[in-house]
Amino acid sequence: MSQTNYIGKALNRVDGPAKVAGTAKYAAEFNVPGLAYGYIVNSPIAKGKITRIDAAEVLALPGVHRVFSHENVPMLAILDRSYKDDVAPGGSPFRPLHDAEIKFSLQPVALVVADTIELARYAASILKIEYEAAPHETDIETKRTKGFEPGRGKTGFTPPPPPRGNPDRELKNAVHSIDQEYVHGTQHHNPMEMFGTTVEYLGEGKLNVYDKTQGALNSQQYIRKVFGLSKEEARVISKYTGGGFGSGLRPQHQLFMAVLAALELKQSVRVTMTRQQMFSFGHRPHTLQTVKLGTNADGTLAAVQHHALHETSQFEDYTENVVNWSGMLYQCANVKLGYQLAKLDVYTPQDMRAPGAATGSFALEVAMDEMAYAAGLDPLDFRIRNYADRDQNLDKPFSSKKLRECYHEGAAKFGWEKRNPAPRSMRQGNMLVGYGMAGGVWDASQQKAGAKVSLSADGMLTVQSATNDIGTGTYTIMTQVAAEYLGLPVEAVDFQLGDTEFPAAPVQGGSWTAASIGTAVKNACEALGEKLLKQAQKMKGSPLEDAKFEDVEFVNGQLRLRLDPGQAVVIRDIVQASGETKMEADATAAPNLLKQQGYSLHAHNAVFVEVQVDEDLGTIHVTRVVNAVAAGRIINPNTARSQVLGSVVWGISMALMEETVMDHQFGRYMNHNYAEYHIPVNADIHDIDVLFVEEEDDIVNPLGVKGIGEVGLLGVAAAITNAVYHATGRRVRELPIMLDKLL
Template sequence: MSALPINVQPVAEPGTGYVRKGDGVPRVDGRVKVTGQARYAAEHGAPDMVFGVVVSSTIAKGRILALHLDAALAVPGVVQILSHLNRPRMRKLDLFYKDMTAPAGSPFKPFHSDGILYSGQPVALVLADTFEAARYAAALVQVDYAQEPHETHLLSHMERSHKPSRLKAGFSPPPNETGDAQAAFDAAPVQVDAEFYAGAEHHNPMEMHATTVLWGPDGHMTVYDKSQSSQNSRWMASHVFGISKRKLTVRNPFVGGAFGSGLRPQYNLILAMMAALDLKRSVRVVLTRQQMFTFGHRPETWQRVQLAARADGTLAAVLHQAIAETSRLEDYVEVVVNWSGQLYRCDNVKLDYRLVALDHYSPIDMRAPGAAHGVHALEVAMDELAHAAGIDPLALRLHNYAERDPQTDMPYSTKELRACYEQGAERFGWSRRPTAPRSMREGPELIGWGMATGQWDAMQMFARAHAVLHADGRLVVSSAASDIGTGTYTVMAQIAADALGLRLEDVVFRLGDSTLPVAPIEGGSSHVTTVGSAVEGACEKLQRKLFALARALPDSPFAHARLSDVQFAEGHLVLRNATVPTALSLQRLMAQAGVHRIEAKHLLLPNLLKQKRYVRATHSAVFCEVRVDEDFGTVRVTRVVSAIAAGQIMNAQLARSQIMGGVVWGISQALHEESHVDHSLGRFMNHSLAEYHVAVQADVHDIDVLFVEEDDRIVSRLGAKGVGEIGMVGVAAAVANAIFHATGRRIRSTPMTPDKVMAPGMGWAAGDSAVGIGPGAGGTT
């Protein structure tokens, strides 16, 4: 096994020095990652390790008649094969399988029966002394099935769509209709009626999902899981197997990308735990890249958007309906259509959201869930409306700008979207955009400029943080947060260093351990506003304790000062505005007071009474340039300007990186990503990185990110909002609108592949009719 330490604690490089909130400092975990010291879920070992390989079903619906295991069991090194026939004792009730983000319905329970609910479902787990033996033996397992008819095609079953259950954290059903939207639409002189389609997309983080269970001599299990919350994984695992939390520790100190795939514990966790309990040995289960397509994904979604305006561009009606897939087990829901009632002023709005249950695994949140589809359709339709009305797309949005939330008439906590429009347009050079499509060309390429708006929720949850200042000047702050590549280690250390005036290299932030103080799941762009506020709260309690020590010292110059009279800077307690410069180092203060450590805890609870009076959101304006080769249908996104309003920025370098990553994914959504289903098999077919296309380096050109000034003390005490999701929202729409400006062709399905770009006319491209869109695709009137 590797000689690397089990837990590597990221610390800033020596010489990083004193930092403040907002400074663009590099990641403190950078060195341990590039040197290979950071260990991920599948990189923890034990001398008695057993390796598990999952056998996946080859049918989409039915039941198992027989498992033929003799050939697999005969492979040297194979120690056990688990299935529904011999799994260890587990609880049966749905309640025990519900994690903290589960939607309404019955969660999937692996190995619970002979039933097959979707293609790729785990049907057996082969366990062997080596990974190679387990993988070879897994290939020898034969399964007899009784196959039943399955349904995996959303567009063929939309007539049986249903209203979803509301039981999911963060889900808000569409509000009731305001005004008479259909009548206003019918009476308006300018109308757009368009249908949109987006195929399923799969998360493909670099680190595949894996679970390692280390079996301790006393039966205590230390579990390393690919997860966006160690406490969520522990929650479900302890309930499923009836294990006391004292006998189970879950860790996720390093996560190689997740993007929502780790919000819910995946079946590898249950299977690894099952094997460890059965064998009383350490177990590692790693999914293959192909098996990364056998759990949640961004759902296939159909939408219809109807916009109507008066001749001057004033919106008269907004109608937006969406139908998305879910599983037979659960009502997975997203906020898809609600954005259309929030982004622009309109008196007549009708929104509708429905689900179709299919024979797939339940979908799961993927970066900017709901908004990635809903805002896309709205913003492409707005571009169509601008063209139909003969108005500049940016001017149309400014004309219908909403100063307050149109649905509730509540104020925004802060909203600097207008500044995003202005600064983004200036940086991009939008004023030089010719109105007519096909007006710009260079060589064989048509050039187009498009833009779109983005919006995402600004959320805050609850969390605890624990801070300990040691006599040698080291500050250790801890919370069971997760760092999925977003920079949590760095930003939390930076907030703490700023609060106590310490060097960044003297601050350690501990995360990724279920035994640490409670933290929410790392999702929804809420970690900075939540955990960051808890960290600052704990450090402010340390400030008060240090100040009390200073006042109590004999002949103390701080004796008659108030806390507001001092500041913590460069490792010292400094008396402001003193006649004689007065500063006392924190180390000396603790030494004189005879104190070896000072600690404080803080529970961050959102001020719901205050927050609920406001709409809390982040905003963006995305401007995009594309170059289109009509002969080949190829599209190059050559320039993007993304202007972001996300409150106070805690680390300019990392925040910019987050927005750039979102822009890249938006380009990928626009031009590349889609999981294709062979509906005769009910199976995702392009289940590898060779066939599931994502944006790569050659697809990414000039990305310019700017942050407008904003300070939101309603959302968080830091004035900050999250930046993880907002960077993606609106990007694909800006690309689509730029393609129209370049070619005069409107593409309403993603990804916008070369065959669609080359297709003549507007509306659905030739390839779309093959997926059963049918008549009434809509267009511009």
């Protein structure tokens, strides 16, 4: 089937007009009849138990419907400790309102439901709850020597490979070596749209659930198992999601509470978290890392050792692939990787954009910069000198790897050759100027997914899949894929998502959506194409009567012979000739494991950064960034570029601003708001160039695409850290880099 060249075009977002005009509805914007409002009450202590709840004053308020707590929640399937959602780590998941035990500060302990949100919030403020506090531990520093090996229960976690070679001996014998610790604190996702759920009660236990989620099916499976509902009784809809970054992969507790209240009260209920309450679940874990590197006389790596200790909750073993990248990104025969967890009285950490890799690559890439200086080498030359053409962790070749091209093209665009290698040697007036660089690697994966296509007699193609769009551009690129493979204008394609009545799709995370849903859409379009050809051959005088499917192509609204384009039938006419109002097909897609098993599948990038540091004040300005990315076939340069731009902004935020501050005396996050949890504003962001390095890969998936939403973040924080060192001569190994670390 030939292409109509929609894939690769920089089309504007098809969902853009709806978002700009305000017609795109989010979970907490569905105003259904008879809606009541719930407000969550959170624990002020980090550990202990509830000793008394007095709701009399609250229930006496006119308009208050009920106060839900562990004292009156009905027996539910959630009491089964073995139940997990689709992306749960090992252990027993937190079950809201289950018992009197307090496991972490801000734990939801009650839900007040009233006629208005204002009344519910006021009523929650006067609800009397008494606690008995117990000693808590929230400081990972106390666990340095008490970590333990992680559980194996989390989907996607790969334990570090066993040591190879003799890393201890080679490190000891290395000509140059470094041994340093790298730290970054807790970070929270903070998407723009807060978590909310609107449950429309349809009667007889049937619900339409509008949920803020990155996986409508995951939310549906959760409430079905917890409340014992059928698919027909629990339809979940999530058409638009105002950011997620991983926070919406797991069903959050407002979903449970909204469904609970709707079923018990037999009416529609909305529960929305406040910004402060958004800090009550999930975060990038506080992590301590030690990296030891040694080089030979020729600047090649003699040994790599990387160990990480990060936090998890007392009830789940949350795990990330933090150290594995250090055995893969550079050529080295002697590698030792270690990974441990520290159980603390906090909520379970959660996947946050490029989980594990964003953490591990920061430490590795700053260490590589330090090692380059110790060996007297340019940081870019040092990386190229240790380039890995093979994944040594798996002992497999890469299906494709254009990281070397990322280095060269990025350096040329940035002007790396103008760099004076000596720290504190470049300035512009009172500003110290520094150049830094780093690289990154991320999985290129595909999940099983389904799609359905329906072509109406007027030539309009409807495409459906239960996937989500958290702002990445899924609506747009899937429209392009469908238009490509059926030869229709994009205006004639309506891609629909975020509904559990559509074909099954995985959660939107891991940078696998384009590969997974895109391949399913391609397969469904081709299945419909075969039906269209068979129907066209039945038409009187059909020029395609003897054609095989491989002999035809779909171009400009026509089905035509590949070698004789003049022999064609209008696609719309084929549907009309069928006598039906529409023609349909559906398909699933799954990774070709047989084809992929001999390869390592990854995307790569290289980041170059210029910073200016005020010599007197220590303020840091990231003035230029070039991010060169090799991520297979780019479906839409506009949406792909936007993903990388967002990643760079986040990398700046990670390096210089983001930190959730814990007061360990109370075991509570103290800056749980937008005023004190600092993220960049427009004035913090300057020139960002995004380069896409051409890369063909027919092994990763039939479309040849690799996810781009996460790889673009990798290397940014490290490159900034390295640039700050080059500018100032001061090496900072703890994020974020605050003024006091430079002055």
